Amino acid sequence: MNQRELFFKHVAQTSPAPLAIEVVRADCATLFDAQGKEYIDLIGGISVANIGHRHPKVIEAIRAQTDAYLHVMVYGEMIESPQVRYAAALAKHLPENLQSVYFTNSGAEATEGAMKLAKRVTGRTKMIAFNKSYHGSTQGALSLLGDEYYRNAFRPLLPDIWHYDLNDIAAVDAIDSQTACVVMETVQAESGVVKPNLDFIKAVRKKCTETGALLIFDEIQAGFGRTGLLWAFSAIGVIPDVLLLGKALGGGMPLGAFITDKKWMDQLTDRPVLGHITTFGGHPVCCAAGLAAFEALLDEKWIDQVHEKEQLLLGALVHSTIVSVRSAGLWMGVEFASAENCKKVIDYLLDKGVLTDWFLFAPHCLRISPPLIIHPEQLKKAAALITEACDVVL
Ligand code: PLP
Numbered sequence: 001m002n003q004r005e006l007f008f009k010h011v012a013q014t015s016p017a018p019l020a021i022e023v024v025r026a027d028c029a030t031l032f033d034a035q036g037k038e039y040i041d042l043i044g045g046i047s048v049a050n051i052g053h054r055h056p057k058v059i060e061a062i063r064a065q066t067d068a069y070l071h072v073m074v075y076g077e078m079i080e081s082p083q084v085r086y087a088a089a090l091a092k093h094l095p096e097n098l099q100s101v102y103f104t105n106s107g108a109e110a111t112e113g114a115m116k117l118a119k120r121v122t123g124r125t126k127m128i129a130f131n132k133s134y135h136g137s138t139q140g141a142l143s144l145l146g147d148e149y150y151r152n153a154f155r156p157l158l159p160d161i162w163h164y165d166l167n168d169i170a171a172v173d174a175i176d177s178q179t180a181c182v183v184m185e186t187v188q189a190e191s192g193v194v195k196p197n198l199d200f201i202k203a204v205r206k207k208c209t210e211t212g213a214l215l216i217f218d219e220i221q222a223g224f225g226r227t228g229l230l231w232a233f234s235a236i237g238v239i240p241d242v243l244l245l246g247k248a249l250g251g252g253m254p255l256g257a258f259i260t261d262k263k264w265m266d267q268l269t270d271r272p273v274l275g276h277i278t279t280f281g282g283h284p285v286c287c288a289a290g291l292a293a294f295e296a297l298l299d300e301k302w303i304d305q306v307h308e309k310e311q312l313l314l315g316a317l318v319h320s321t322i323v324s325v326r327s328a329g330l331w332m333g334v335e336f337a338s339a340e341n342c343k344k345v346i347d348y349l350l351d352k353g354v355l356t357d358w359f360l361f362a363p364h365c366l367r368i369s370p371p372l373i374i375h376p377e378q379l380k381k382a383a384a385l386i387t388e389a390c391d392v393v394l
Contacts, residue, residue, distance in 0.1 A: 003034070019350070026053035029374040031355060039355045040382045044371045046357070047189075047221040047331070050248040051296050052371040058251045061292035065285045075103070075278045082287035089294055090259065093230060095239050100265035103257050103282025107220040107246030108136025110256035111183070113276050114242045115140050115158075118181035118214045120275060121264045127161045128174055128182040128213075132191035132361045135183060135218055135244070144183050147361055166191075167200045172207050179213035181242070186232035189221040192333030192362030193326045198236060205238045214241040214264075220256070221331075224248035224294070225303035225372055228310065228329035251293025253286040302372040306330045309379055313368065316383035319390040332368040334386070339363035341394050348389035354382045 001009065003022050022034040029052055031039040044050065051058070065082060072078055087101035104110045119125060129135075131146040143158035145151055164171035166188060175182060182204055188194040208215040217240035222232040226248070229235050233243075241264075246256035268275035297303065306329045313332065317325050323335040336342045342364050349356050357367040366386070370379070 019355075021350075021355075028052040028054075029371040029378055037353060039350075039353050040370075040378050041374075042349075042354055042356045042368050042370045042382055044369055045252070046247070046367075047226055047369045048247045048250075049252060049371045050224045050226065050373075051251065051293050051300075051302060052373040053252065055251070055293060055296050055373075057292045057296045058289050061251075061288040062253070062285055065288035069284060071280065071283060075281045080282070080284045080287070082284045082291060083282045086287045086291040086294070089291060090245075090257070093298075094243070094259065097239065097241070097261045098243050098259045100262040101257050101259045102265060102268075102276065103255060103287065104246075104278060105254050105256060105281050105283075106136070107218075107244065107256045108138045108141045109278070109281065110220065110244045110246055110258045111135040111141040111144065111218070112138055114183070114216050114244055114258040114260075115144075115181070116276055117242065117258065117260060117264060117268065118216065120267050121214060122180045122212060124178055124180040124213075125160045126176075126178045127158075127180055128171060129161060129163050130166050130171070130184055130188070131163050132166070132188060132194070133183070133185055133218075134190040134360060135185075135220075150360075166194065167197045169200075169203070172200070172203045175204070175207040175211055175213050177211050179208075179211055181214040181216050182208055183216045183218060185218045185222065186236065187222045187227060187328045187331070190360035190362070192335065192359045192365035192367075193328050193331055194333075195326075195328060201236050201238050208241070214260075216240060216242040216244065218244040220244055220246035221369070222328070225297055225306060226329055226331050226369065228303065228306040230298075230303060232328070248293065248297075249290050250286045251289040251291075251296075253283075253289040255282070255286040255290050297372070300373075306372055309372075309374070309376060312376055312379055313383055316380065317386060319387045321390045321394040326365075330368075330370060330372055330374075333359060333362060333365035334368065335362075335365045336394075337364070342366055344393040345386065345389045348393050349382075349385055352385050352389075354385050356386075 025032040091099045129144040133146040135141040243259045326333045
């Protein structure tokens with residue numbers, strides 16, 4: 001059996017139609033398949049490869065760490081330099097109430113940890129989340145997920161979680177003295193890059209402060225320069241009580257984090273002790289890779305180029321069949337009239353060597369979230385192929 005046949009036989013699938021590209025190499029913003037075909041990567045492993053694939057500093061950090069040690073002990077017991085240095089580096093770029101970093105293996109685990117933290121800190125269970133939000137696929141995170149189709153098959157889920165539309169003032173009214181937390185994305189990812197209104201976020205923040213509910217911002221996709229600022233919440237001017245990170249956090253290695261005030265995080269050490277544990281969370285190789293990626297992102301000033309690249313794309317993505325383009329930095333949802341139209345464009349692009357995708361709750365929108373390091377010429381070429389696809393297939 002060839003690789004493709006073995007893939008379909010033995011590698012578990014939950015997509016009815018996986019891309020099934022046999023990738024053999026990835027560099028910067030280009031993927032290479034087993035047939036020698038090149039793809040411009042317009043999705044960066046879904047907002048992971050912000051500084052591109054296999055950045056030399058990341059590879060070097062991984063090599064150095066593998067020479068030193070791999071896993072040595074479960075989370076939080078040993079002083080592991082990659083964890084310590086990365087937590088301190090993140091803290092340096094975060095407000096003073098976000099200084100204690102709990103590293104996890106994934107974004108979903110960061111969400112789970114934050115949900116437990118909110119319960120532990122407040123002694124409450126009610127949670128508020130938003131329709132069309134995505135926070136992960138584990139059962140707690142799934143309970144927050146804002147789509148009944150995806151939730152319903154897996155009930156019973158966590159009780160006392162209430163969903164509202166983004167920007168609906170009813171969500172603010174629902175925050176009360178029973179509420180443990182409000183969980184929201186600073187830019188909704190899977191609804192196709194949708195920004196909440198500023199006034200709405202401010203009202204949520206105010207009500208959380210008044211009632212003692214924790215405000216949890218999920219920047220698992222929005223973080224690390226994606227929107228043109230290191231953190232999307234900096235643009236809003238609202239500081240959360242807990243920040244969720246993942247995706248680009250690991251520089252291409254699996255890593256997530258929930259970050260909060262030390263006085264709150266410390267409560268996970270007591271009643272019960274070891275209130276949240278993980279064997280591999282904050283793996284030293286992942287933290288070494290993540291730290292190298294974080295330093296490269298900042299030192300090489302990739303975030304400074306985001307706005308210009310965003311404008312380049314916005315200027316080029318004009319076509320009568322494109323209904324709208326929603327953008328937040330180098331992160332876009334290109335809206336078509338239907339999911340069928342979007343799929344036709346995605347397939348055409350794949351054939352021409354451009355990798356894009358759709359969004360979980362917006363299958364009629366084409367996903368663009370390339371490595372921030374993508375060369376402008378690659379962006380121009382990809383954008384020209386998108387409008388060409390519109391001409392040819394729609
Ligand atoms: N939160 C957001 C906004 C995400 O986009 C994702 C993943 O796509 C997650 C959480 C879950 O992260 P992971 O897939 O690493 O569990």
